[in-house]
Amino acid sequence: MYLILLPILFPILAGLCLLVYRKEPERKLLTAFTGICLVITGALVVSALTLARQSLTLFYLTRTLPICFRIDEISVLFSLLTVIVFICAGLFAFVYMKHEQKEKRYYGFYLMVFGVLNALCFAGNLITFYLFFELLTLSSLPLVLHTGTKEAIMAGLKYLFYSLCGAYASLFGIYFLYHNCDTLTFTAGGVLQVSPASPEGRFLLLIAFVMILGFGVKAGMFPMHAWLPTAHPAAPAPASAALSAVIVKAGVLALIRVIYYIFGADFLRGSWVQTAWLTLALVTVFMGSMLAYREPVLKKRLAYSTVSQLSYILFGLAVMHPDAFTGGLLHVLAHGFIKGSLFLIAGAIIYTTGKTKVHELRGIGKEMPLTMWCYTIVSLGLIGIPPTGGFVSKWYLAIGGLAGDIGIFRYIGPIVLLISALLTAGYLLPLTIQGFFPGADYDYNTLQKREPARLMTIPILFMTILSVIVGLFPNIITDYLTEFVSTLL
Amino acid sequence: MSKRKPAEEYHKTFAFHFFSWLQGEKDPYLGNVEMKPQEEYVIDPEMQLRHEKEHDAILDKVYDMAHNRELRLFHRLYQATSILFCLFLMALLLVTISHLPATGAAVKPVNNEVAARYIESGLEETGAVNIVAGMILDYRAFDTLGESHVLFVATITVLIMLRLDKNKKGEPNPLTRDMNPNDRIYEPKNDAILQLVASFLVPIIIIFGIYIILNGHLGPGGGFSGGAVIGAGLILYLNAFGFSKTERFFTEKTYKWICFFSLSFYCLAKSYSFYTGANHLHSIIPKGTPGAILSSGLILPLNIAVGLVVACTMYAFYAMFRKGGF
């Protein structure tokens, strides 16, 4: 049973060792160590996943605050995503981080974040979850700060500020939940026994809203989305990939846990909170796309895209319909792989060319064809063109949205999603077009093949393939999901 | 978005702030935290000194009557309130007086058994024909003891204030030099008329004073009034003949010892009488025959003592006032 602890503690301890170790070790040694740690952790996670549906109560913070871990379907889904993205981004970093200082620190915190994320996935109650949620913020902060430029530091502090705002807003909720619930253990269908019509219930609705806002910060939900576009460009590319693909998903995970496992969907369904949440999600979807569309810097554009796409997921959660929920979860996977690879591609481009703005990248497709092909494929996936992963998830989302009991949003939702998809095409495809069709005045003489190192392309390729697989064989996942989604809703 | 406004102005608009917030450009930190180190708190000691000096200067100015309007205003206010207060006091006293027992009436609280006993048995108990003298020197002698000490302490304060002593090295006080020529103005060297008049008036005055003292227990008069008369005689003598004459028989030393012996006698005699009275012992002092010159116990000696003191004191006051010494 204590096996659950291994994938959590091992990377954290490994990271700590790296940090505490005084000298800067040789680069090869460092990468080897990190790589081995990553792989071992991956293996540990997978082995830990066999322990599904068992719970481990570790100890009590105070008399009534247990730290406990438990693995369920959601954990499996998220931890798999984490493992894949982290290993890919880790490999990518081995090359990319050459041009940054203080690699040891980077890897140390990288490993720690990995462990913390695993813990987050395995957390069995709200307290444990909150503990690691905070730790996640703190341990991922150095990743954002890493480059040490003034912008990076400011971005890092901003990240911290927003995240803590969110965390404390949700802590506010936790205080009240603790008071009104017998336990805070995650239980499918919720543990809250209060009727939403009673006075406490009405107050708890407010609490629910506060918590949605709070955890929504991590998921980049309007109005607390602003940290994302600042933090992502400031961080090194592999870190942004991890951030965008996984860490922001922690917010999603948190919302799932709180809404579906603590409050229970029935508590919120039809209340003003759901309406508000839907509105916010849709606003974010649209706004993120619009901002991305106007953004010249590639990584920033991707960051806005993340804002928008995450709210797809949030929309799926907010609808509270099995189909939408499935769609949301699918989108977690799809978006994770896609955005991961997108950021790695952006990193590869920066690493090889040093250019950051979209309009500077004319003809890039000629220079880095493999990378740009991957880019094109995952872009299509994000837009939602079959047979990529994005299509399936959006399909489910739309279906769920239409079927859900959400009044006017039944129509607004899918429409916004559609518009946003168009915008997505609008902001992602220009690079492809410019890259492959630089236009008549492009000077082919300056062109040179600059395909990045293999250690960089392999992760990109791997994730691209995975995103396509999600689109091609969604049944594997949906079958797995629908079963327990029915227990939730 | 129209760009008609210049950039700076645009940066101030709400729209700009809103959009920059929307895009995540607005930073909660930038320019807010740690951008400017605070100045270490330093006070220049000189400044501090000057500050305190200025404080003093301001204080001085505040007290500067001529140039301080506030103070003048306060002065006016003070005067006005004083007058009001006095008027109020007067009204109050008049009202009070109107409620007091009528003057001259025989039956009122004042005329009670106290006064009655003084009058009825005063002669018998004190031996003094003059009831008032008996009262103040026997019944209520403690008051009178105090009273003579009031005079004594007043002389002492006058001495402190005006006596011009030689300093440690025996040099005269610098003020003496100013006083002496000053004094000449008052000292008519050879005013024949005055000297002549004085030479026969002074003895009469002094004898009259002695009479008053000695008859204090028999008729109107007493130590104080008699002493004052004698003092007046001495002062007249001084004015006519100058300090050089008086110094032959009356110096500070004389004064000191006369006062000392008189007051000591007074104190001791009265102490004896108080002590015997309080302890219900028999006083050995004879009362004598009422009406005789040697009668009424201690009253006569006491009157003499008081008279001496008062005479000397009066003279001393005058001498002090005039030139700060005898």
Place this chain on the structure above:
Amino acid sequence: MIICIILLPIIAGILVPLLPFRKRSHKEIFLEGAVILNSILVWYLLLHHSESTFLLAHFTGDLNISFRVDGMSMVFAGLVSGLWPFATLYAFEYMTKEKHENTFFLFYTMTYGVTLGIAFAANLLTMYFFYELLTLVTVPLVMHTLTREAVLASRKYLYYSLGGAAFAFIGLIMVIVYGSTTDFILGGVLDLAKIGDRTNILLLIYVMAFMGFGVKAAVCPFNSWLPQAGVAPTPVTALLHAVAVVKSGAFAIIRLTYYSFGTEFLRGTWAQTTVMVVVMFTIVYGCSRALKETHIKRRLAYSTISNLSYILFGAVLMTPLGLAGAITHLVFHAVMKISSFFCAGAIMHQTDKRYVHELNGLGYKMPCVFGIFTVSALALMGVPGLAGFISKWNLAQAAVDSNNPLAYGGVACLLISALLTAIYMLSIVVRAFFPGRDFDDSAIRDVHDPNWKMLLPLFVFTVFIILFGIHSQPIVDFFYDVAAGSY
């Protein structure tokens, strides 16, 4: 026994300038020995305490100076005696750079005794007595450097403290007159029959007394002495202005509220509302001032202001849970804040740097100090797994449990303050460890961690921070028992 405990440090302190120590180390051994001995005695007493009251002297009437060991005094005395030996150890090293050592240790050690006096006081008068004494023995410590700044600070400190005590005194009088006794009895001693229809006046007096004692606990608007008093040597700022003195204020308020006026009398009145609003405002105010402050110690002082009001917030909830929360934070905050102050002191001692913006890159030069500072910063923020989370949890639970809508606002204040805490604490950490891309560290090449005398206390405190954070159950249970009156 209690007298002995209170007098021992005072006598030891007085002996410091009198005894002819040949070497500095002898003095250190003497002082440390005395302090440790006293701490051992205190703990012995706490573990074997009896219920009886020890009467020292009669004052006027039925007022007397007497001592007793009860739950609250166990907590406070235990806390103080736990921290003092370490702080003394730290002070030895720190004071090598300062002048007038003897005077310093004289008053520093005396303060120990006086603080214990506050802890063990059995009635309001005794507590007031030691409370005033505490002001007096700590003033020389604030004034220690004798710079103009220090003089101004100590002057302010005195004005505030004595002024506050004057108003607390009025509360004392009220308890004397309207209470059945001045002894501390959980639940209050007010005699409702005597009060009659004077409830409102009494409440007004309570608010005045609260603010009076609150001066020491740095309640807004009477808090400005605390940051200024930061000019004192760091052991003083750390131990006194983060623990002993200011906690005495909080302790006194708890005594006043729970043991003298009684929560039954106060709960739900406008007085409670008033003080709660004040406290909530202070929580936020302290943090926001800390955010603007760039002097490290002053920043920490503002942080203390805010955190003290956490304690008071717990106290003014006027429920047993609230008291438990207050006590928890009283103890935990002491450990956290002393740890961070000692780090700040270590930095000042090693580098003479005082401002946050001067700390760039020091994290790599003094890893231990800054590591510990980070831990304490995180703990102050209330990161789960560290002590701060537990105390805040208890406070928030008490607030939620009190069913007082204002208290809900208080929870929000706690969280806002936690957020601001994060910013002002972590911005130091970030600076130290992320000095910027092209940071030139030639200026700080020779900087290194201080020696063991400074580090040992730091490590011990850190261990406690983590220990309290992870496994607080026994001690928190004890606090709940205290709050419920079982001790």
Place this chain on the structure above:
Amino acid sequence: MGPNLWINYGEAVAAILFCIGFTNLLLQTNLIKKIIGLNIMDSAIYLFLAEKGYIAGRTAPIVTDGITSVEAYINPIPSGLVLTGIVVSVSVSALMLSLTIRLYIRYHSLDLDEIAAQLKKEGR
């Protein structure tokens, strides 16, 4: 207003005099005039006392012809008080005058406020 104001006209005069003296003492800037005010005040009190002791149709309390009957003499007590009072007043006047002389010698002024201003200027 009570019934006896006109009967007590002596006392009324004393009261008015007292107030005049009082006002003088408060308001006069000249020290000598202040002292005069003081003396007026004191005299007023003696007048008051004398009025108190007076009983219509009786003589001074000196035993004449051995008659020791209450009906014969006025009340002796106020007279005694006046005697004592006069001595006190003389002493006080002497003291005040000596102070005035000293101040005048030093500062050549009899105005207390002016002297105060001079003192400030001296800076002592």
Place this chain on the structure above:
Amino acid sequence: MDFVCNFPFFSILISLFSGTICSVLPEKAAKAVNRIVIAAVGVMSGILLLYLLGTGESFVYWMGHFPAPWGNEIRAGILEAGMALFFCIIMYLSMAGGAHKLFDEVEESKHNLYYILINLLLSSLLALVYTNDMFTAYVFVEINTISACGLIMIRQVGRTIEAAVRYMIMSLLGSGLFLFGLCIMYDLTGHLLMSNIKESVALLIQSGEYQIPLIVSVALMCIGLCIKSALFPFHAWLPDAYGYSTVSSAAILSSLVSKGYIFLLIKIIYRVIGFEIFNNTRIIDVLFVFGLLGMIFGSLSAIKENDIRRMIAYSSVAQIGYIYMGFGMGTQAGMVASVFHILSHAATKSLLFIAAIGLTEVSGGSRKFIDLTGAGYRNKWAGVAFTAGSLSMVGVPLFSGFISKLLFAQAAVQVEGKMLAALIVLGISTVLNAIYFMKTVIRIYATTGDTSYPCITFKDMKVHAIVLLFFIVLNIILGVSSQPIVNMIEQGLAMFA
């Protein structure tokens, strides 16, 4: 009658007579006589106090051969004897403490005159304490005033003379009013002896006659004594008088002279008018208000002051305000508090004055704060003593000031209408006290400072240091074992009635 009962009479007589003797003695002998007299009177008062505590009853003593309404009388109870003892202690210590400064400040040839004044002052104080006769009280009030004036002006600098003039003017206004009040009272009752007046007053109150004159007379006497004891609006003379006279004078003036008048007022309240009757007049409200105002404004003036002696003097104004506030409460408890404060303030204020001289001495004779910086290090004893005195004034436990504050507050709580005002002003006044006293204390310890001034060690000023020590001990005794003293005061007041 026991022989001990003669002691009050002996005390008064000895001190009066010694005044006379001193006029012919050289300075040293005069000094010795003075000390011996004070000590002897103190011892006698102590014995008397013990005797009275034993018998538990007060007694009257005929001054002469005639009983009560005809002859003079003095009266001794616990409170009187205690006061006399206390006054002697303070006076002795003040004299000893300021002795070494006397040479600098007074012309040498006038030293023996100084001792005359002190002796007469003592006698007048004793007479005020013991007397049972209003007119005697008036006469001795005058002695007190004149000798106090002498004490002020014996140091002949311009300021003291000016202060003396002001003091005299105010005092004379006061005596005038007092005497007028006394005359009216005499007219109404026909008596001058306190106990007889009280009986008559009770009768008058019962019969309802002469109500207006009665009240006016009481008011006039009160105002007279208030003016003399420098209650708030009448305090203009005080700072200069206390601030510039010789140190012993200042100590004695502030701690004893004004207290003598106040004690007389207490006697009048209890023994002449009757406590209940007095409390039913509106006079106590006036006293209360002026007391409160004095507490505030005295302290405010003290804060503004930057001369240490004047500051202490202003503080006296505030402290006198406390005492009158106690009167104004109109309860037994308030009166007890006031009486205790008389003691406490006397002990503290003289300590402060004498410590202040020690401090100015090591600061080049300047009393400006700026020059006093660091004086506490140069003269350690004086520094410590000044600190102790300040703490007592602020009302820190252990010192006497705390107890009086405690008593005042306790008394205030029992008075419905005045409670809040009294308590709040008490609080504010404590804050203000803290401000100016602590400012000074910190100032004298501020820096090791200017080394151009010499340091003084214990050897240089043994007497001074010992006196300071005694004062501190006195203060602490009052502060720690106050219960017997308070009991004594209560008993004494009970004897008054």
